[in-house]
Amino acid sequence: MKKDRISINVIRRLPRYLRYLDDLAYKGVSRVSSSEMGKQMGLTASQIRQDFSCFGEFGQQGYGYNVDTLRRHIGTILGMSELRSAVIIGVGNLGRALMGNFDFDKYGFSLVAAFDLAPNVIGTEVFGLVVRDGSNFENFISEHDVDIAIMTVPKRNAHSVAKKLAAAGIKGIWNFTNIDLGISDSDVIVENVHFSDSLLSLSYFLSCQENDTEGKN
């Protein structure tokens, strides 16, 4: 039974399901049960079935789930078939890493422009895109009705860039700067990739393990 309001926890698990299913498909596996998935992913079969059931009925009693069907469903739920446009603001090493290695197409995004402020970068070609002058990305965004901006700019520019993006009508921001953007008043959707938050979690778990090990010795 489709649910109206889906919890954030469920959403955050979907991409992982998808990666797992892609892997199965790659290995030539065409069907899978919730219990098999659970065993391999470290989740309960119940949770997996509950998660899927938020969006519809994708399985078959006595059989399980067809890998390809399920992949397609999850992909659609996640908006992968929407074909959205993206621009990247900041062509430093991180920006280049994304431009060169991240498969935007695979996830339904098309990278249509890249912006930077450095005079020696503007005009150069980076992974197939000529870098534009970052002092005026607003026009491009509103004219081309760009869906999302990828912010790979230095921290100090983050607030002002975010404000400009919101004003230009961007719909979402994929934020790699290590701060909270402070545009929660706008209806721009912000998805943060906070490297330091991630490293600090790792650091915490390392400390836990050290304490545990001490106790055991």
Added chain:
Amino acid sequence: MKKDRISINVIRRLPRYLRYLDDLAYKGVSRVSSSEMGKQMGLTASQIRQDFSCFGEFGQQGYGYNVDTLRRHIGTILGMSELRSAVIIGVGNLGRALMGNFDFDKYGFSLVAAFDLAPNVIGTEVFGLVVRDGSNFENFISEHDVDIAIMTVPKRNAHSVAKKLAAAGIKGIWNFTNIDLGISDSDVIVENVHFSDSLLSLSYFLSCQENDTEGKN
């Protein structure tokens, strides 16, 4: 009252508290109440007090929390005062982005070596480190008792690199490859930064908003 087992949700909020407190300190604010924090961070005051109380008593009735004291406490909880060693495996654009822009020291980590497989990269100096031959990082890791490895290698190498790291006695892996490493049998702590998972969440929320807006028009 200190708690024994802390939930993952609490841990994941701590780095954000820390960033907020750093910001306050930077602005010269020396005290803050849970309700003020809650208002600004979009959390309930209750939750903030509950979170802190997992680790001890850091506030004062009628006054609130001293910003500097609280920062120090949270930093310590997260292991920031431990001084751990890190190596980076894979000196591509992403590796360089981290080497050049990420302030490892600030979080208690020291980047002691960088490895890559490309002959034209090995031996070159990148942000103060001479890149070592990535075909033999195991010796270095076990000899220097390295704490964590940062994996910024191509997907196809991820599994084998992870296995070698585990065998060499690494304690944690900060994983930037877009896959689950499959070393859950070892006691290596893995912290994933899955770019695609993040983008797909953003994609989902964009789709939600589109549907909402349609409804309203």
Added chain:
DNA sequence: TAGATTGTTAATCGATTAACAATC
């Protein structure tokens, strides 16, 4: 002192797990 705000207990809410009828 009076006002403010903590730390903590109790109440509520939501998420996960278990159980099972339905059915392929």
Added chain:
DNA sequence: TAGATTGTTAATCGATTAACAATC
């Protein structure tokens, strides 16, 4: 048909919120 496995309802568990005595 018998076995397997779903989708869903009910039970449990845990996390968040509310309330308040303690006290600065």
